[in-house]
Amino acid sequence: MANMREVVLTRALNEALHEEFKRDDNVFLVGEEVGGVFGVTRGLDRRFGDKRVRCTPISEAAFTGLAVGAAVAGLRPIVEIMYLDFVTVCWDQIANQAAKLRYMSGGILKMPLVIRGQQGNLSREAAQHSQQIEGWCAQVPGLKVVMPATVEDAKGLLKSSIREDNPVIFVEHRGLYGLKGPMPRGEYTTPLGVAKVQREGSDITVVATSVAVQKSLGAAEKLAGQISVEVVDPRTLVPLDTETILASVRKTGRLLVVHDAPVRLGFGAEVVRAVTEEAFDALQAAPRVVGGANLPMPYSSVLEDACIPSEDDITQAIKQVVES
Amino acid sequence: MKPTEQQMKEMLRTMLTIRGFEQTACALYMDNWESGNFLGALHSYEGQEAVATGACACLRDDDYVFSTHRGHGHFIAKGGDVKAMFAELLGKEAGCSRGRGGSMHMFDPEKGLMGGNGIVGGGIPLALGPAFAANYRGTDQVTVSFFGEGASSQGVFHESLNLAALWDLPLIFVCENNRYAVGTPVSQGISVPNVSVRAAGYGCPGVTVDGDDPVAVYEAVSEAVAHARAGNGPSLVEAVTHRYSTHCMVMQEGREQSELDEMNEHDPIPRFEQYLQENGIISADEVQALKGEVSQLIEEAVAFGEDAPFPDPATVADGLWVS
Numbered sequence: 186m187a188n189m190r191e192v193v194l195t196r197a198l199n200e201a202l203h204e205e206f207k208r209d210d211n212v213f214l215v216g217e218e219v220g221g222v223f224g225v226t227r228g229l230d231r232r233f234g235d236k237r238v239r240c241t242p243i244s245e246a247a248f249t250g251l252a253v254g255a256a257v258a259g260l261r262p263i264v265e266i267m268y269l270d271f272v273t274v275c276w277d278q279i280a281n282q283a284a285k286l287r288y289m290s291g292g293i294l295k296m297p298l299v300i301r302g303q304q305g306n307l308s309r310e311a312a313q314h315s316q317q318i319e320g321w322c323a324q325v326p327g328l329k330v331v332m333p334a335t336v337e338d339a340k341g342l343l344k345s346s347i348r349e350d351n352p353v354i355f356v357e358h359r360g361l362y363g364l365k366g367p368m369p370r371g372e373y374t375t376p377l378g379v380a381k382v383q384r385e386g387s388d389i390t391v392v393a394t395s396v397a398v399q400k401s402l403g404a405a406e407k408l409a410g411q412i413s414v415e416v417v418d419p420r421t422l423v424p425l426d427t428e429t430i431l432a433s434v435r436k437t438g439r440l441l442v443v444h445d446a447p448v449r450l451g452f453g454a455e456v457v458r459a460v461t462e463e464a465f466d467a468l469q470a471a472p473r474v475v476g477g478a479n480l481p482m483p484y485s486s487v488l489e490d491a492c493i494p495s496e497d498d499i500t501q502a503i504k505q506v507v508e509s
Numbered sequence: 510m511k512p513t514e515q516q517m518k519e520m521l522r523t524m525l526t527i528r529g530f531e532q533t534a535c536a537l538y539m540d541n542w543e544s545g546n547f548l549g550a551l552h553s554y555e556g557q558e559a560v561a562t563g564a565c566a567c568l569r570d571d572d573y574v575f576s577t578h579r580g581h582g583h584f585i586a587k588g589g590d591v592k593a594m595f596a597e598l599l600g601k602e603a604g605c606s607r608g609r610g611g612s613m614h615m616f617d618p619e620k621g622l623m624g625g626n627g628i629v630g631g632g633i634p635l636a637l638g639p640a641f642a643a644n645y646r647g648t649d650q651v652t653v654s655f656f657g658e659g660a661s662s663q664g665v666f667h668e669s670l671n672l673a674a675l676w677d678l679p680l681i682f683v684c685e686n687n688r689y690a691v692g693t694p695v696s697q698g699i700s701v702p703n704v705s706v707r708a709a710g711y712g713c714p715g716v717t718v719d720g721d722d723p724v725a726v727y728e729a730v731s732e733a734v735a736h737a738r739a740g741n742g743p744s745l746v747e748a749v750t751h752r753y754s755t756h757c758m759v760m761q762e763g764r765e766q767s768e769l770d771e772m773n774e775h776d777p778i779p780r781f782e783q784y785l786q787e788n789g790i791i792s793a794d795e796v797q798a799l800k801g802e803v804s805q806l807i808e809e810a811v812a813f814g815e816d817a818p819f820p821d822p823a824t825v826a827d828g829l830w831v832s
Contacts, residue, residue: 246634254623
């Protein structure tokens, strides 16, 4: 593919930021030690200056509130939350202010705001640095929730999120930061609210998010020749492209949902709800959800691994649904 | 800086309008209550008129105000439309927030009115935003964040004061110390004698003024506004005032009658009228004429709100997102 090149996912996010900073002077970034830590914001400060790349004190509520207020005043802020677990200390600004001000104003105000950061596990940082926040955010009407799973989508979705006039929670997974994959050359955007079939298949639909997409693709590859697995990546949880999910289930007749977030009251339950309400007749087997344990994340590597669905767990679950 | 005589006359009009609005709104609330129609939480600004009036008289249309749950006074003082306020209280489509916000969430960004807030202290960090935007764009706009003394015990107050001072944001923190955080007296809520001393912890000016005197409020806030417009960063102005009513409508609280009687002596409106007349700024006839005009404005605004249609339920999702 001549129009593609291989890059790591952090590079894709970094290019999205550089391009959108260049495109629109109203775009600025606030956060703790931005420019460092994971490399997503690398080079922005040198290129665009400290007026547009603002390192803040450790005051998430204040700088998130600042961004919400700057958005309604016409700027286009990006907030970096170093670990998305830390939304707990600025949750009022996200859930009560960013999500609601436009609606409460009768639709007068605009909220062009992106709150982004990384979450997940694999770095063995225990319960306060290993959570999945997408379900918390998806429960708050007014927020859009975006979760890229591939290099190509990471760039395209971040660019769309920055151009979006509504508040977006952009959820990155640190386990994907080193992922290498093809990315189109030049500028492009990927629309919010449109799912992508990451792999076509005919026996079962696996709906997966973020890093679970990669694990599900691995499981699908392992089962190739025995079970034909279709992997659907919603890419945005809110708004959710249920049409693409329903079309896939109507084709395959089976559904498995996979995510790292705790399974209880999670995104998987919501997908199963939508599918059983809309496409019950198409189901040839009971749908299943494989998700994270309903536990604070433990520290020890063997315990952490036991809390998150692995590629093998997904492989087993696919077999169980297909063979049931 | 002192207000001009013309400004002071307008300030009296504003105070009378706020008082008239609140008294009428409370009566309307009780009428609705008695007929089983609950108009949410209504927090009366009665008694605190001098604070919003003195502070907003220092501002231009393009300056921003972030208000509180007790925000009707700020809305009126910054030039909001009283008709749209009554319509909003009554949940009508013609309301300033199309019936989606209610008493605590009135917006008019054209007048710099960026809304009240249902979360005590929740609006303080928001006010950092337009102040940041003014510096970002190189304008000389300022932002005022109103909040009560209760909110000064919230973490966001301290984070926001620190960030505003660190980044020299053109922001004026106006603390309305009405001496009660819901029902908790200030003596049980704050570790220092005055909220204004908290400014010293962040390296910015802090001052306490008589919040029942609109001229004193104007003088302090205009100085803070000049300081901010000149690029010198934020200030904290504490206006000590009196809340006449309970925290919100139909809420009982145990204030002593002697305290309520004492508050009448602080009523900022007769006091300001007397000041203006003694200094020959306004005549008794002019005051009467002003009161007549305000009564008429309120009467027409209530009628407008009552006659306005309710929103069409089919439009309930309107305004959630920019499509």
